[in-house]
Amino acid sequence: MKRIAMARPSWDDEMRQAALDTLDSLHWVKGPQGKSFGSEFAAYSDAVQGTPCQSGSVALWAALRLLEIGPGDEVLVPSLTYIATATCVSLAGATPIFVDVEPDYWCVDLAALEAARTPNTKAIIAVHLFGQMCDDALVNWCDDHGIAYIEDAAQAHGAVAMNGTKAGGVGDVACFSFFPSKNLAVGGEGGMMTTRREDLAARMDALVNHGRDARLESHEVGSNLRMSEVSAAIGRVQLKRLEQWLTRRRGIATTYHAAFEGLKGVTLPNIRPGTKHAWHQYCLLVENPDELRATLDQAGIDSRVYYATPIHRQQVYVDHPQHDEELPVTDSIAHRLVAIPVHHQLSDAEVQRVVQAVCGLLTA
């Protein structure tokens, strides 16, 4: 029986042709594909501009530079997330301050943000975790306190907030990843910054190009963070398919919800009311993650734990004042969130195999 992987990127004739045409054009960098991908992705994400770049991680670093955040500044981040959400802050010379997440939705908690706020707080990086939108109330809270809002939308392409805005158009700047397992990929590494602020748009483009203007003069410290034209060409075709893929992910999540409701010893992922989840991951919160993972493994199904070690407890932050601090919700759920396959390429039969494996164990 074929193993069911956590992710299976899409690759079709139109994507292959777009890549070949771009190579044949010999216009491999700084060309029309990147420009079009940026504007098409921005339009899709309710932003005024999109700037393609080399990864979600560099997008986060560049977003902090764009907002002029550096030494002496504090940036509030969740600890239940991928490492880049925090290390970008350290790379920018600022200090990540770790805050707890909501017990129901697992995104950064507004009350925890308020408790952690100091006069040095310059930004938050709010992660739309697993494709779940953060609370809309964060926007007003940031505005009220003059704090910049960076969306870490690496897992949330196509997620929709309560007010109808898509991930990418909610905060001051948003950062996406196109790593192959993500909801949208580009045939390699890739990322995107988007902004809803006209005043940041020109600098955003310049930052991925050494802060240069049209006359090749540099105005601020940036770097070469540009996406290649081949990747942008592939990304443009993937973007045309994204809504259809999200519909499939949402359908699979609905099937899982119906099948798993009422099972003993498991908490299902909630959907924040009024929002649309992008289902980058479908995570079950269980008492015994090893047992569930072993059962899935025996049935030929991959799974992952997100995120076994909260970031503040990892070795990289051994000298951070919060290294031993308790973040009650994060600490209690981090090692118990088991992600099961939910990608758009799953067949109905594969979905049923996952359902049977989970139900077989948890009803027993």
Ligand SMILES: Cc1ncc(COP(=O)(O)O)c(C=O)c1O
């Ligand atoms: C929440 C989050 N932030 C940032 C990143 C970094 O993106 P990339 O792997 O493209 O650098 C990822 C991707 O793994 C992620 O899941």
